Amino acid sequence: MPNPPLIVEVTRGSMVESRHRCIAAVAGPDGGIVKSWGDFERPIYGRSAVKPLLALALVETGAADAFGLGDAEIALACASHSGEPRHVDRVRAWLKRIGLSAADLECGPHLPYDEPSMRALLRSGREADAAYNNCSGKHAGFLTTAVHMGEPTKGYIRYEHPVQQRLLGLLEQLTGLDLSLAPRGIDGCGIPTIGIPLGHTAMAMARLADPVELPPARAVAARRVVAAMMAEPHMVGGRGEFASEVMAAAAGKLALKPGAEGVYAAILPGLGLGVCVKAEDGAPRAAQAAVGAVLEELGVFSATERAALADRLRPPVANRAGLEVGRVRPAAEAVL
């Protein structure tokens, strides 16, 4: 019997208005589950939360060094960025460096998540191209690896392409699973997303946190990817974005990454632990509150950091006039 799920409540005035159930697991680098909430053996699509795992290929193939990529580009390879100029301009410059452009990205376009950037784009009369897609850094990384390995760049998002097969192998090694028959879907940006038990996803994150058991080149790549995320938290998300702000407030303690449909992954190098959270209903607000509760439970934050993050960990619900009318919070009894 699994433990009860982690419950997140949304209050409004004197009542709990909505309630979310979250699955969560904390793993050590030996693959052992240290703490759990809900059925952590359930397969989940890690979505963008596994980008730090996928970014290992960019480094361990030698592609990152061949093109002189720094922390900012590696952080972008792990990013779901908000489409600010710092993200979009850096992706364009990176693509130019590998002899390609935004036209080679197969992720499709969307408007920036960052509202000032979205407004500025529309007011300028321009349209978003694929460089604005929150996944454009990950796709630039895929293209960089393909160019470096002499693989075709067209069709790099397809399951059969060498880029995706390399990533599948990476996921298999990090989770210790044969994923050839795993559930499979297509992510928002067109790449395959693989169904992996939540506990095994947490285990893969733990191996990034403490890569001592990984093959040497992979261990070096793991340390570099995690360091890049922690060095450039706002390249991984953007201003005001939950994971970016938590990483910035607790600098050097963790790498944190959301994925669509309520997924979060955390990598804790100091503790050698990995975390994965999935809101059963897919709600980002629930996954944020749940991963925050797990991090608090693990004692990650100092009292000062907790105070600085109070409105991130239990965010206010505001009405259109900006008045606080409720809160999103972990239900205490379910966390303890």
Add this chain to the structure above:
Amino acid sequence: MPNPPLIVEVTRGSMVESRHRCIAAVAGPDGGIVKSWGDFERPIYGRSAVKPLLALALVETGAADAFGLGDAEIALACASHSGEPRHVDRVRAWLKRIGLSAADLECGPHLPYDEPSMRALLRSGREADAAYNNCSGKHAGFLTTAVHMGEPTKGYIRYEHPVQQRLLGLLEQLTGLDLSLAPRGIDGCGIPTIGIPLGHTAMAMARLADPVELPPARAVAARRVVAAMMAEPHMVGGRGEFASEVMAAAAGKLALKPGAEGVYAAILPGLGLGVCVKAEDGAPRAAQAAVGAVLEELGVFSATERAALADRLRPPVANRAGLEVGRVRPAAEAVL
């Protein structure tokens, strides 16, 4: 013991990725619960789903007739509109007719939900004012009633104001409950929202569907409000909006209204039934699929209508490139 909740699944590729639990009840005009899923005695905030109940005041006070309001304005009083020009222009003309303007609306501004309208607004260099707020028609209705009754217009969103006290009395009569001590919060647009058991909310909708037991003036108002919503489905929401499209496809069979945090209300005049649905986690996609499943269960749609609504009742999940990668659907076993 309540019945099991109504489950809505979100698939991606070969797996269910996310899952929602919904409470639902179908009531007859005598207050009896005909069908139910989950704990329908739980209090919920009806949010914008109860706008058709609140619109009764606009008609039964005589305010609508005094200012010559037609179906379009009464539909807007029930609306969560998407900020298209047809909505915003009509609200402005209406406010002018009562000697007021958008500056008198206390709902706050936000960008139109309708993307072409949002883009056009930003490209024009203008900013949204309160007329663009999805609740601007409801607020115009409140102001119209206040003007007609000789009440102050300032502060009409406050719990103590005669406008809100009149609405509280209306809700008490329609639900048969003393709501003076009910849970209370502030809605997105600033007005009070009252915690009412979901089954009683369904009962109030049933009384709109078959108003034979209501006081005569209220019964006339109920018929007029429901008829206005069915006559002007796109004034109640907008192009592509779930409730508007369902009302348009099954013309004359139902009035349908969403509320924030996963609420839906349906009024079925032909069957004399009222429906209320609440997704426990507040997800609109779950509430849509759940209310669709309840309406199908009640046999509301003809085979032709079901076919026309197939992509509304079980909507595709698309990636950024527009490819269908999954579906939102009721989990069959939970509906039966």
